[in-house]
Amino acid sequence: MADTGTGAPARVRWNKVPEVTVYFWVIKVLCTTVGETAADLLNEKAGLGLTGVSLLMSALLAVVLVVQFRTRAYRAGVYWLAVALISVVGTLVSDNLTDNMGVALETTTTVFAIALVTVFALWYRTERTLSIHHIDTTRREAFYWLAVLCTFALGTSAGDLLAEKMDLGYWLSALLFAAAIAAVALARFTLGLSAVTSFWIAYVLTRPLGASVGDYLSQPTGDGGLGLGTVVTSALFLTVILALVVYLIVTRKDVTEQQAVRQTGAPAHRA
Template sequence: MPMTTQQALVKVPAVTLGFWLIKVLATTLGETGGDAVSMSMNLGYLVSSAIFLMVFVAAVYWQIRAAEFQATRYWIAIIASTTVGTTIADFCTRSLGIGYAGGSALLLTLLAVSILAWYFTLGRVDVGSVNTPSAETFYWVTIMMSQTLGTALGDWVADTEGLGYLAAAEIFGGLMLLLLALYKFTAVSRTLLFWAAFVLTRPLGAVVGDWLDKPIANGGLDLSRYGASITLISAIVVLLVLLPQRAAVRAH
């Protein structure tokens, strides 16, 4: 179906089941990809964060420059946001020495500041309002903050609380199902539910990514981070082909 003029002005995808499936895979890729650079290549969290931040800024600039929604540009920017989120979260929680609880609190504060600044500047923070360069800028800053917070939350639950990766994945998966029930059966703000789900998919992907590549002694499968990352990229490409993304409808 041809894209309408209203849809073309919104350069982020409609929120569908396909969107969430690809988002979880992208966040898992962010974990394995981020760890591959910071740990496997032994570059450290600070250098890796600087590298991924430059990639993220370039990807967002490329996305904002587009005249209309393009799925490839969008998901490249999402993957860039989740890899930089991985290394920044690890830097905050490990290198700064404030721990997962302190890191999560700091990142939650930054996410709240981002959303509030967006709201008070433009008046709304829903996906359908992302149709100007200013809204896109706020959107992508908020995306990066949510990805970073999600990484810290995933590590906090899986490692600090000693639950392990699979148990942590069950917890975050259960919370996603709770949000789905709230969406289906209540009148809770759809915007609030979207951002809550967006944050929660990140720790879900983070713990799954850790489960794939962490040592068996630590509860992981000890798979190659490079191999896991390539597999996840392939899966994302397949889903983008099988489940084409369409632009969100412009908010009025």
């Protein structure tokens, strides 16, 4: 318990997600790349098939999310492991629909976009905010991770739609999504686009950006890639992710301050 300064006792609520820094965006893009290449690696090299890989990775994600929900505060290792796994699962959800069930990329992109908007609408209707600075209750955290899953599935479908169905190629698609992210940043700092809106738009766009980069590095040269393969690309990006996460665990540069909350549940101050 803590003192709110008003004499009313308070409990401390901790935000369960990291502060949005340059480290956040770098690791996010790296995780999206790994999500794309690792899904291809497990599907093709391990011989599990899309269904087998989907079941395995979904089970692993469920376990990690249980651990994430049970933590009292943000833990870099657990959080980013969940993001990496949800990136793989989001990719597999899209791939299963398009490859196994024959659903058109235009359809999956539209469906996932509607699903994401629906999650945001329910989240805002319930909590009156979509800010990630207040992911400090189980319900808010559930909305947060559901939204993240939808962004990864949407980003996978949208990225594949542009790079493959519209035949833009991997590197051109990457440049296009990078330009879109830059436009969002410009709108945020010059036109006054809200921080919450710009964050979630950028969060969606980094998924196809990372996927396009991953495909460009891993795919054969004949298919428009550099031919590094999924093993090398996945290992390279996982190494960088691990190094950055260890750095954040040690330095705690992305840890937000706690929020004191009165017994009634009303915030005493914003950290």
